[in-house]
Amino acid sequence: MTWINEAPRIPCRDGAVFIVQIKATVPISIASLKAACSQCNLQELCLPFGMTENEIDRLDELVGTRRKIKRQQHLYRAGDLFEAIYAIRAGSFKTDVLLEDGREQVTGFQMTGEILGLDGISTEFHTCNAIALEDSEVCVIPYGKLEELSRQVEGLQHQFHKVMSREIVRDHGVMMLLGSMRAEERLAAFLLNMSQRFTARGFSAAEFHLRMTREEIGSYLGLKLETVSRAFSRFQEDGLVAVQQKHIRILDIAGLRKLLQHQPSGG
Amino acid sequence: MTWINEAPRIPCRDGAVFIVQIKATVPISIASLKAACSQCNLQELCLPFGMTENEIDRLDELVGTRRKIKRQQHLYRAGDLFEAIYAIRAGSFKTDVLLEDGREQVTGFQMTGEILGLDGISTEFHTCNAIALEDSEVCVIPYGKLEELSRQVEGLQHQFHKVMSREIVRDHGVMMLLGSMRAEERLAAFLLNMSQRFTARGFSAAEFHLRMTREEIGSYLGLKLETVSRAFSRFQEDGLVAVQQKHIRILDIAGLRKLLQHQPSGG
DNA sequence: TTTTGTGGTTGACGTGGATCAACGAGGCCC
DNA sequence: GGGCCTCGTTGATCCACGTCAACCACAAAA
Numbered sequence: 001m002t003w004i005n006e007a008p009r010i011p012c013r014d015g016a017v018f019i020v021q022i023k024a025t026v027p028i029s030i031a032s033l034k035a036a037c038s039q040c041n042l043q044e045l046c047l048p049f050g051m052t053e054n055e056i057d058r059l060d061e062l063v064g065t066r067r068k069i070k071r072q073q074h075l076y077r078a079g080d081l082f083e084a085i086y087a088i089r090a091g092s093f094k095t096d097v098l099l100e101d102g103r104e105q106v107t108g109f110q111m112t113g114e115i116l117g118l119d120g121i122s123t124e125f126h127t128c129n130a131i132a133l134e135d136s137e138v139c140v141i142p143y144g145k146l147e148e149l150s151r152q153v154e155g156l157q158h159q160f161h162k163v164m165s166r167e168i169v170r171d172h173g174v175m176m177l178l179g180s181m182r183a184e185e186r187l188a189a190f191l192l193n194m195s196q197r198f199t200a201r202g203f204s205a206a207e208f209h210l211r212m213t214r215e216e217i218g219s220y221l222g223l224k225l226e227t228v229s230r231a232f233s234r235f236q237e238d239g240l241v242a243v244q245q246k247h248i249r250i251l252d253i254a255g256l257r258k259l260l261q262h263q264p265s266g267g
Numbered sequence: 268m269t270w271i272n273e274a275p276r277i278p279c280r281d282g283a284v285f286i287v288q289i290k291a292t293v294p295i296s297i298a299s300l301k302a303a304c305s306q307c308n309l310q311e312l313c314l315p316f317g318m319t320e321n322e323i324d325r326l327d328e329l330v331g332t333r334r335k336i337k338r339q340q341h342l343y344r345a346g347d348l349f350e351a352i353y354a355i356r357a358g359s360f361k362t363d364v365l366l367e368d369g370r371e372q373v374t375g376f377q378m379t380g381e382i383l384g385l386d387g388i389s390t391e392f393h394t395c396n397a398i399a400l401e402d403s404e405v406c407v408i409p410y411g412k413l414e415e416l417s418r419q420v421e422g423l424q425h426q427f428h429k430v431m432s433r434e435i436v437r438d439h440g441v442m443m444l445l446g447s448m449r450a451e452e453r454l455a456a457f458l459l460n461m462s463q464r465f466t467a468r469g470f471s472a473a474e475f476h477l478r479m480t481r482e483e484i485g486s487y488l489g490l491k492l493e494t495v496s497r498a499f500s501r502f503q504e505d506g507l508v509a510v511q512q513k514h515i516r517i518l519d520i521a522g523l524r525k526l527l528q529h530q531p532s533g534g
Numbered sequence: 535t536t537t538t539g540t541g542g543t544t545g546a547c548g549t550g551g552a553t554c555a556a557c558g559a560g561g562c563c564c
Numbered sequence: 565g566g567g568c569c570t571c572g573t574t575g576a577t578c579c580a581c582g583t584c585a586a587c588c589a590c591a592a593a594a
Contacts, residue, residue, distance in 0.1 A: 097443050100528055105443040119439065121432035128439060147425065151418045158414065164431040165388035171438035172386065172395060176364050176372040178445035179489035183551065214572060222446035227551055229573055245560080245572070261367055450581070481542065491582055496543055512542070512589080 036063035036139060045113025045200060046087050047141075047163065051155035058153050063087075065140040075116060075130040075138060082120025084142045088112050091136020092211050095119075095128045096219070106220040108170070109133070109212060111197055115163050133211035178222045181260075186221040187231040188259040191241065195250060206253070210246045303330035303406065312380025312467060313354050314408075314430065318422035325420050330354075332407040342383060342397040342405060349387025351409045355379050358403020359478050362386075362395045363486070373487040375437070376400070376479060378464055382430050400478035445489045448527075453488040454498040455526040458508065462517060473520070477513045 037048050037059040048056045066089065069075050075086060075093060093110045107128060110116055116138065120126040150157035177186050199205040210217070214225040214232075221228065235241045240256055242249040250256065304315050304326040315323045333356065336342050342353060342360060360377045374395060377383055383405065387393040417424035444453050466472040477484070481492040481499075488495065502508045507523055509516040517523065 097439055099443065099447070103447045105439075105446045107439045107442050118432055119436050121428050122436050127436050147421075147428070151421070151424060154414075154418070157418060161388050161414070161431070164428070164435070165385055168431070168434050168438065169386050169389050169394050171435065171442065172364055172372075172374045175374050175438065175441055175445060176366065178442060179372045179486065180366070180370045213570090219446065224552055225572080226553085226574085230551090233573070480540090492542080493544085493583085494581060497581090500543070 036060050040089075042087075042089065042113040047115065047156070047159055050159055050162075051153075055153050055155040058149065059156065062141055062145055062149055063139045064142055064145070067138050067140055069093075069132040069136045069138065071132055071134050071136075073132055075132065076120075076126045077129050078125075078127055080120075080126045082117065082124050082126055082143065084140045085115055085117040085120075085146065086130075086138040086140060088114050088116065089137045089139050092133045093130050093136065094133055094212060094216055094220075095130050097128045104219055106212075106216055108174075109216075109220065112201060115167075118164055118167055174220075183221075183223055183227050184231050184234065185259055186223065187217075187228060187235070188240075188256045190217065190221060191248065191250065192253070192256055192260075194248075195253070205250070207247075207249045210248060303327050307356075309354075309356065309380040314382065314423070314426055317426055317429075318420075322420050322422040325416065326423065329408055329412055329416055330406045331409055331412070334405050334407055336360075336399040336403045336405065338399055338401050338403075340399055342399065343387075343393045344396050345392075345394055347387075347393045349384065349391050349393055349410065351407045352382055352384040352387075352413065353397075353405040353407060355381050355383065356404045356406050359400045360397050360403065361400055361479060361483060361487075362397050364395050371486050373479075373483055375441075376483075376487065379468060382434075385431055385434055441487075450488075450490055450494050451498050451501065452526055453490065454484075454495060454502070455507075455523045457484065457488060458515065458517065459520070459523055459527075461515075462520070472517070474514075474516045477515060 037043065037046075038053075038056050040046070040048075043049065043056070048059055051059070067075075067086075069091070078098065088110055090112060092112070093116060094106050095108045095110065095116070096104050096106045098104055110130075116130050117126065119128050121143065146156075146160065150160055177189055181189065194208065194210070195205045198208045212220075214228045217223075218225045218228045223231075232241070232243045235256075236243050238255070240250070240252045240259075242251060304310065304313075305320075305323050307313070307315075310316065310323070315326055318326070334342075334353075336358070345365065355377055357379060359379070360383060361373050362375045362377065362383070363371050363373045365371055377397075383397050384393065386395050388410065413423075413427065417427055444456055448456065461475065461477070462472045465475045479487075481495045484490075485492045485495045490498075499508070499510045502523075503510050505522070507517070507519045507526075509518060
């Protein structure tokens with residue numbers, strides 16, 4: 001229930017340092033958790049979206065704990081018992097599925113305010129891995145509590161259903177991308193999607209820093225990392241974007257959008 | 268509320284014949300709807316799964332109407348206002364998304380007991396098309412009623428969440444397939460999946476009739492119809508399946524499964 | 535019965551992206 | 565500073581699948 005109890009679940013090389021962090025954050029966390037959602041500036045992007053003030057106040061009892069996850073560490077793994085869903089408070093994640101032979105498919109990249117762990121409801125075990133792309137923090141929402149509260153708070157129930165449905169719609173978009181777009185279209189779609197999500201978070205639509213590698217982008221888009229790299233170079237040649245490693249500046253957003261229509265065909 | 272009121276929503280070339288059908292089925296429907304779910308032999312595969320007898324009795328008030336959809340007709344279209352989800356009572360469907368330039372991506376094939384329309388919760392408009400692959404019938408579950416009842420009936424709430432989560436997990440599987448498998452692996456995965464779903468419905472695991480065309484399979488698997496056809500032929504040569512048009516007989520299920528592991532790589 | 539249409543199969547050929555390989559750039563530790 | 569390691573870029577070559585086209589099977593219509 002406290003940070004201390006959560007600590008053993010967080011694998012961490014430099015354990016000592018991390019304990020210090022815990023000690024430092026415990027009093028702050030306990031204080032702020034009393035008003036977890038109602039005070040959070042991510043409301044608009046997160047579970048509370050669209051709920052009334054009264055309803056959000058009731059939400060505060062939902063978030064029992066926060067959890068810090070260091071870069072490259074797992075929030076949960078495929079096969080883990082499902083107990084909670086997670087709202088990203090800071091940082092970003094990728095989710096992936098692994099085949100027995102080692103092939104990896106990245107199924108999504110998640111940013112602040114987005115919800116992780118919905119895959120676990122189905123079987124009560126997680127079916128994918130969630131890995132932090134940078135040092136991150138999540139709000140832990142115990143699933144039993146969420147179901148209980150959403151039986152009482154209509155707005156929460158409705159919003160939770162919307163979050164799940166949005167995930168389904170997003171997945172359909174990815175299927176479209178993987179099933180019928182060519183490499184450059186996929187990357188254009190990816191960049192436009194990132195841009196739009198950064199915008200929603202108050203960052204620049206045109207200039208941002210990708211937290212994932214070319215290989216992870218490639219896995220998500222069903223391409224090899226070399227192909228991703230070549231597509232970036234092509235966009236740069238064509239004056240669509242300025243690329244410097246992970247730093248992206250979109251120069252011609254309309255041009256990127258145009259790439260998405262009427263290509264001859266794809267896959 | 269009755270078949271008659273629903274009738275105008277069903278586009279139908281041979282209207283006259285259909286009206287006769289309606290007249291014939293109205294009394295039967297009204298009688299059976301009084302005990303929609305509790306009497307239904309699809310319980311195990313559908314929304315009531317895992318609920319207690321008492322809970323299922325309460326479910327009966329949920330299904331207001333049934334709707335017949337003829338082959339090739341839409342249950343709903345992208346852009347339609349979202350009002351209800353649908354449980355397939357008989358027949359089968361495909362769902363697809365269309366790009367402006369006409370490209371189609373089939374996002375799924377649905378069989379009896381499966382739920383359609385979850386994509387609409389997110390924005391209150393449907394985001395994909397649902398088209399009957401054969402003459403079919405669905406139970407119409409008004410969404411408002413479902414939310415209301417699932418605030419009262421814990422088992423319903425839980426089961427509904429599981430259905431949504433299962434859809435997310437399924438989509439991840441398709442992403443894996445589209446993103447990192449080669450053509451024959453995709454088709455093998457598809458056949459094994461169909462076989463498993465037919466089995467769950469009491470049909471033969473080894474012999475079944477596909478309701479969709481090669482082109483639809485191809486769209487779902489991110490392949491061209493010729494590639495699907497060639498893969499079928501290859502499987503036949505290798506003694507894995509006997510294919511005669513849409514009729515499939517699996518001869519070596521272990522062989523198909525083996526195709527799914529340890530291929531060198533994909534894409 | 536022939537006709538027409540839709541869906542499926544098969545072959546020949548082209549190509550987008552995978553593969554293999556070399557090299558460059560930035561971050562981190564010593 | 566220098567060595568190491570991960571990540572990214574770029575080039576040369578290959579091949580799985582797309583494309584184009586001919587033909588076949590079956591069903592419904594004439």
